[in-house]
Amino acid sequence: MKTILVVPTAEGVGLTSACLGLIYALECQGIKAGFLKPFSQERQNGPDRSNALYQHLFKSETVEPINYEELTRQWQSGQRDELLEQAVHLHRQISKTHDVIIVEGLVPTAQDGFSNELNAALAQALNAKVLFVSQADLNHALHSASIVDHQLRQFGGTASSRTSGILFMRTRGLPEESAQIPVTLNTNLRLVKEITEFESQIKRNFPEIGSASFPIVGMVPFSNTLSVPRVSDLATQIHASWINRGKAEKRRVLHSSLMSANINHELNKFIAGELIISSADRIDVLLASSLAVSNGIPLAGLVLCEYPQPQQYIFDFCQNAVKHGLPILHTSMSPLDAAQRLKYQHNEIPVDDIERATQVTRFVASHIDPEWLSQLVNGDYSARLSPSAFRHELVQKSISAHKRIVLPEGDEPRTIQAAAICQARGIAQCVLLAKPEAVIEIAKARNIDLPNDLEIIDPDLIRDQYIDAMVELRKGKINQLQAKEQLQDTVVLGTMMLALDQVDGLVSGAVHTTANTVRPAFQLIKTAPEYSLVSSVFFMLLPDEVYVYGDCAINPDPDAQQLAEIAIQSADSAKAFGIEPRIAMISYSTGSSGTGADVDKVREATQIAQQRRPDLLIDGPLQYDAASVESVGRSKAPDSAVAGRANVFIFPDLNTGNTTYKAVQRAANVISVGPMLQGLNKPVNDLSRGALVDDIVFTIALTAIQAEQQAQSIQNK
Incomplete structure (x- = not known):
């Protein structure tokens, strides 16, 4: 399984566009990649934007991310391992149907200071290669590189086997014609002066960036036509209502102009793709907009501000513009405030803007170095199982095994809590050897919720039924009196239950020594036939x-x-x-x-x-x-x-x-x-006497999996 984690250096670098472009570039090489966004940073309800765009564009399903509220709650409460295990679980669901997975990382924001730390942990948990995404300006090469260098250091630098390269998005300073030509720093565009100078400045000051171990895998030019919103995307930004929606879903805002002077001095602003922002009492602006549209100039739209919208009879003079689909909005904000708000409109692609998403995806893909991508996907990955993946696999395999595990130290508080967790999560059917009233009392004192189906067996009620069987198993070594005496030890009793196939495994050692746990197993379970x-x-x-x-x-x-x-x-x-x-x-x-x-x-x-x-x-x-x-x-x-x-x-x-x-x-x-x-013939496992509850849970899971492996081995013989 090949996994590429895409990590942004800042907000607004085009993270989702980079992920979708990467998937499309792989598709062009005949590789159908899956997409995973483990954690959502969207605070509103509704479908995740990245997932929705992926599903629309590639007609493929993915899994819903952990929502922002749950993400922050678990992080703040120190449940970081649990977060990563959930991410591994989502990853495993996608990996069932894909050989390559593109993972969208978290965006570092002022509110989410944990993003970089969690991204680094996520790369380890998923055994992923890391592709960084950043913006670039050819006229400010050192600034562009310093941002990448800062982020790179947080992932171990180029010495790390995980860091695989940098993709520059929304690159400014490229010649206009390069917007239609792939820019990967290994094409003929090396001859372009701006590219050559950009590369050489970086190499002089940041030799690692652009090196063989950390290549610049693409430079995606900033595109006016692909990076701009539709008029329909602006209404909520300025709290506007529609006077005429027109072709708001089609018209894109290439520029915006605030009308403040006499109309005679503003006519040069009435050009294709322009969003005109004006006070609502400027009837001259409304009429000029209408005339421009009638003359075949496709204005992006018209925003009327502050004053009440004009009377209907005035709009009657503008019917030709309305018929041509001119979007007209009205907001109570002042023209200056509206213009300022729109200036900081984000460039992210809305869920319903499939046309733009399609174009951006193909545009980004065309600027990714196909040779680098092929080497990354086809290269040798060290098969590493991360701790998070190990814990996840441990739990999932034990749940599938459905095994019955006896816990001889049934009245020990950590053991009781671990048994309750395992029972509730389906990790194993646990059997506590203890007085039921003692277990219930400890559970109440420690606020442990005991599942109804958790078995608690009083050892005094069952000991005698194992005497004859134990004498038979240790024939010639003990008599009935000795067997009865040894069965007072709940570890011996639990081992007899295992020897007679009444349980599938045994876990002990929270209060017993290793010798106390292992000796009965040597005597009653013995070694497997193939081992000495x-x-x-x-x-x-x-x-x-x-x-x-x-x-x-x-x-x-x-x-x-x-x-x-x-x-x-x-x-x-x-x-x-x-x-x-x-x-x-x-x-x-x-x-x-x-x-x-x-x-x-x-x-x-x-x-x-x-x-x-x-x-x-x-x-x-x-x-x-x-x-x-x-x-x-x-x-x-x-x-x-x-x-x-x-x-x-x-x-x-x-x-x-x-x-x-x-x-x-x-x-x-x-x-x-x-x-x-x-x-051993059957699984018996020892605990450290300092074991934590989680240690006991994982050991129970280990034991359940061992029991399943041994059962399968017997079936295959």
Whole structure:
């Protein structure tokens, strides 16, 4: 999936026109692109303008954006992750039917100071390339470039792999004839003096802008005929009523003139496309307008101001102008105030101006460099799953799984709240092992709304029914008395429910240790037939991508065979959650540069894993920086398909893995989801005792997805 996020540098740069032009340019290359506007900044009710224009022009459906009130409410209340997850959800709906998606970003305004920050986060969440849109003036090259440079820095500059170029809209200073010729800085217009000077000034002062890594992908000339409103678009701006609507939907305002002098000195203003603004008591202006229209001059319209509109008998003298469709408006504003209001009329295309929208779309498309566009769309995108996309996929997949998850710590407050959330959102059918009255009391005290279908089972009422089954499962190791005693532990009880297929998964650890959670699983669930050990992974939600770390919780010092198995388990776990695995076997040495038992173990494990799973991208030994940093990877392992691009990191031992995950988590303020256990016959997952409610919700979702994956695996055998 290729996604291009179009980000404006300011208000009024022609953002929607740029998006529509980009879609049309792709269509001209045979690529049908989808359109997404995740967030609306329109404060009035009704259809979103960008969406409506897209649907009219391309006869295609899209999704409604999150409205402005909801956007600002969630942002101000700190629900930024939730906003991005909603944006990912909308993106996924469009991606079902399109291979390329053009996303319209937020406009930076004085009211919405969060726009740039949210745009940058959106680019990461959607794994999108960023195309900036700005205005340009060939006579003020440095000012035009400085605006772009300021915006570019907020997205990591040209060093960022996301920033892809700048499209200059409404470019002033181009020769008139260039309005009909594509201007992409790679055409014959390089010979035009103004273009050449503009480009050279930018290169001298802002060398990054216009470079190969951040090209100027087009310069769309300012067009009088395409950037001007219809007369019908002006009425609300000046609070006017119609005396004669005429051809107001067709006539465009190329210029406007305020009539203040004697009519003898104003006749030169009565030209095609002129909007005449006059006091309503200037009958001479009304008659002159009528005469001009009768003589074949297509005035844009006439605005009569301040005084009461003229009597009907005066209009009777102007019937010929009325018949020719001259739009005439009346406003109580003074002529000067009306003229000032119209001077600051925005240039955005109204929803119903399909003619202008069509022309603008094709005009913009003709000025976008097709070679750049082709390279961008057909180029290699690193398959990255962002944290927002990961959380979204996690929830959606768990909802589809419809699994029953037991929570042995049923009277723990965070667990109760997480279970209520999961139940309400359909993430899982949760089963709390606890006294119902205790759960209800805690819920009331903490204002938790318990869904009616949330299961709460009193452990005392069901323990005895599992004694015989537990003795059978641990035949020769425990007797009935010992089984009854062990079943007093709700983790053991929940594990027995899982062993007997009464639930699909188990989540514990909010108050129990890892050993308390894992030991019953080892004894009663055991490892899956294809594996010889149980290991763990953490999903590390870095700002730009999700990494998988294994094993950071279970195996202290795996040998080469075990390390290879951990790598394979971790790769399959990554795939199950939408991450295309590129597996790095981590060591203190890269390639053949180092020797010693520790490096040899990693090297041998890499070879074993490659032989067992030739379908996977696995390389090692690799140092962490060689695995994760592209420039270091190219330097230290230039022939590796994994170096610099790894997203699954397999550590040589528990000491290294646990230390690394905690260092990254704390130092970089990264959210980690897990540990998720892998290799068991059925899913059991451990929580950190400091887990937040959201951590528990995501772990329940992980467990539900694991259960579904295992069920599908059994069906396919």
